[in-house]
Amino acid sequence: xxxxxxxxxxxxxxxxxxxxxxxxxxxxxxxxxxxxxxxxxxxxxxxxxxxxxxxxxxxxxxxxxxxxxxxxxxxxxxxxxxxxxxxxxxxxxxxxxxxxxxxxxxxxxxxxxxxxxxxxxxxxxxxxxxxxxxxxxxxxxxxxxxxxxxxxxxxxxxxxxxxxxxxxxxxxxxxxxxxxxxxxxxxxxxxxxxxxxxxxxxxxxxxxxxxxxxxxxxxxxxxxxxxxxxxxxxxxxxxxxxxxxxxxxxxxxxxxxxxxxxxxxxxxxxxxxxxxxxxxxxxxxxxxxxxxxxxxxxxxxxxxxxxxxxxxxxxxxxxxxxxxxxxxxxxxxxxxxxxxxxxxxxxxxxxxxxxxxxxxxxxxxxxxxxxxxxxxxxxxxxxxxxxxxxxxxx
Numbered sequence: 001x002x003x004x005x006x007x008x009x010x011x012x013x014x015x016x017x018x019x020x021x022x023x024x025x026x027x028x029x030x031x032x033x034x035x036x037x038x039x040x041x042x043x044x045x046x047x048x049x050x051x052x053x054x055x056x057x058x059x060x061x062x063x064x065x066x067x068x069x070x071x072x073x074x075x076x077x078x079x080x081x082x083x084x085x086x087x088x089x090x091x092x093x094x095x096x097x098x099x100x101x102x103x104x105x106x107x108x109x110x111x112x113x114x115x116x117x118x119x120x121x122x123x124x125x126x127x128x129x130x131x132x133x134x135x136x137x138x139x140x141x142x143x144x145x146x147x148x149x150x151x152x153x154x155x156x157x158x159x160x161x162x163x164x165x166x167x168x169x170x171x172x173x174x175x176x177x178x179x180x181x182x183x184x185x186x187x188x189x190x191x192x193x194x195x196x197x198x199x200x201x202x203x204x205x206x207x208x209x210x211x212x213x214x215x216x217x218x219x220x221x222x223x224x225x226x227x228x229x230x231x232x233x234x235x236x237x238x239x240x241x242x243x244x245x246x247x248x249x250x251x252x253x254x255x256x257x258x259x260x261x262x263x264x265x266x267x268x269x270x271x272x273x274x275x276x277x278x279x280x281x282x283x284x285x286x287x288x289x290x291x292x293x294x295x296x297x298x299x300x301x302x303x304x305x306x307x308x309x310x311x312x313x314x315x316x317x318x319x320x321x322x323x324x325x326x327x328x329x330x331x332x333x334x335x336x337x338x339x340x341x342x343x344x345x346x347x348x349x350x351x352x353x354x355x356x357x358x359x360x361x362x363x364x365x366x367x368x369x370x371x372x373x374x375x376x377x378x379x380x381x382x383x384x385x386x387x388x389x390x391x392x393x394x
Contacts, residue, residue, distance in 0.1 A: 012128075013367060020365045028363035029381050031372035034180070034344060036214075036243060036311065039378040046246045048304035052293040056286075065282045068273040070096025070254075074288040077295040078254045081218070082209060082239050086226035093257045093269035095276050096283040100210045100240025103255040105133055107206060107236045109275050110257070110268075111171055112139060120206070121163070121172045123147075125347075125369060127180045127208070130173060144172075147182045149349035152337035154184050160197060168202035174228065176209025176237075177221040178343025181371035185215070185342055191224050195231045206236040213244040213308045214315065215342035233260040241291050243344070244308055250287025315344065318377050325386040335389075344375045350394045362388035 016032040035043055069075065075094040083092065097103040111118060120139055122130050123146035134141045142165070145158030166172060174194070179185055186194065198205060205228045212221045229235050235258040242248045257272065259265040276283060294300045319339045326335035338346050348354075348370035358364040364385060366372040377385065 016365055016367065019359075023363060023365075025363045027384065029365065029376065029384060031364065031366040031374075031376040031385075033376075034373055035248060036246065036344060036375045037373075039314075041378075043246065043248070046304060046307050048294045048300045048307065049245060049247060049290055051300060051303075052290045052297075055293060056289055060289075066285050068276045068282060069094065069269070070283045070288055071285060071292065073296070074292045075254065075256075077292050078239060078241075079256060081295060082212065082222055082225060082237060082256070083229055084219075084222065084226055086230040087258055090262050091259050091265055093259060093265050093272055095255050095272040096285075096288050097238075097253040097255055097276075098280065098284055099242060099251040100208070100238055100253040101129055102251070102280075102283070103238035103240070103253040104129065104208060106255045106272065106275050106279070107238050107257075108133055108137055108139065109279070110236070110255075110271060111206075112137060113271065113275075115169050115171070115204075117169070118204075119167065119170045121166060121170060121203075123159075123173070123175065123179070125181055126173070126175075130208070146179075147184060147347060147349070152182075152184065152347065152349045153340075154186055154190070156186070156190055160193065163194070163197055163201070166198070166201045166203045169204065170201070171204045171206050171236075172198055173206045173208060174224075176207045176212065176225040176239075178211035178215045178345070180210065180343070181345050181347055181367065181369060183341030183343055183346040183374075184337075186224070188223065188227070191227055195228060199231065204234050204236070205232055206238075208238050210238075210240040211243050211343045212239070213305075214312055214344060217312070218244075218305065218308070229258050232258065234258060241287060245287075245291055245294070245304070247287045247290060250290065251284055252287030252291060254288075315374050318374050318379075318382060319346070321379065321382045322374075322377065322386060325383055326389065329386055329390045338374075344373050345371050346374060347371050348389070348394060354392055354394055357392045358388055358394075362391065364388050 020030050079092055119142050120134055121142050121144055124143040144162035145155045148155040207225050209225050215221045237256040239254050241252040257268045259268050294304050323335050323339040350370045352368040355368050355370050
């Protein structure tokens with residue numbers, strides 16, 4: 001049997017990690033892996049997470065299963081965090097999942113059951129796992145233009161033109177905030193136009209929100225998602241707790257499905273539980289319990305929000321520092337987009353050949369499409385990167 005296997009495509013980011021580790025240069029800079037790092041290069045455990053875990057360890061009396069959908073309390077706090085009061089909770093079905101990736105996989109599985117002929121539309125570019133999972137599931141897929149390599153902003157005209165080809169019942173995947181891999185976001189006015197087009201086309205929105213709190217703050221980062229959820233009878237939302245709670249290895253995510261009414265909610269909830277049962281039975285609980293503990297306790301929540309703000313402002317400071325340094329070196333404002341982007345990532349909009357030149361000549365590691373992790377920088381490495389970008393002729 002196993003002799004029939006064929007090699008699968010290598011993960012480009014993991015391959016980049018291996019190259020970085022093997023590089024003997026002491027001044028190398030890792031901007032590839034999409035993990036938050038502080039100024040020392042560490043991914044810290046947040047204060048509120050440590051305290052929540054201490055309480056859980058002291059008080060937890062069982063490791064029994066919580067249910068196919070996960071702990072209902074986790075669903076309740078995440079609905080509030082992501083959706084606020086934009087949608088009645090009675091209209092929202094939800095399941096806990098192994099990370100945001102698990103939520104995306106379960107959402108696509110649900111689409112395949114409910115609308116097997118639907119095409120899933122993705123931004124070009126998007127997070128590589130989106131098309132990878134869709135292709136693996138054998139689903140129909142199409143792209144809409146999103147990133148303008150000249151302006152390093154959103155190609156909104158191209159996006160709207162491509163979405164004119166959406167058919168009734170098709171699914172349009174949108175990034176809730178902090179677009180990965182570009183860092184370029186739609187304005188609220190632009191999102192309103194996208195919503196109007198999708199309503200006219202009878203399309204179904206699917207929101208991936210993995211970085212809430214990393215862009216403009218918890219409430220502002222959720223605004224577009226709430227805008228979308230309140231505008232449609234049906235909407236899918238995959239949310240991750242990996243970044244904003246810093247619990248990457250706990251694999252904590254949630255899939256929410258906005259439904260038309262209570263009857264549709266009950267049916268959808270049953271189908272979501274069925275999908276969890278087929279894929280992994282019961283979802284992991286520890287990370288979800290940590291998140292629930294924090295969000296239910298006013299003091300822990302306040303401390304978490306304060307530390308999250310420190311993290312967010314730190315990335316904004318790095319963005320501004322890099323944009324300012326490049327302006328100083330080039331006497332040009334062509335890199336100002338770096339300060340305008342949001343979240344962990346920005347896309348330089350250069351060629352794979354230039355990216356390789358940065359790696360070979362300067363020890364700067366970023367993904368081949370020129371996506372770089374701003375959180376991989378610190379005050380000392382920002383000038384190093386700026387000089388390398390200028391020296392490479394980007």
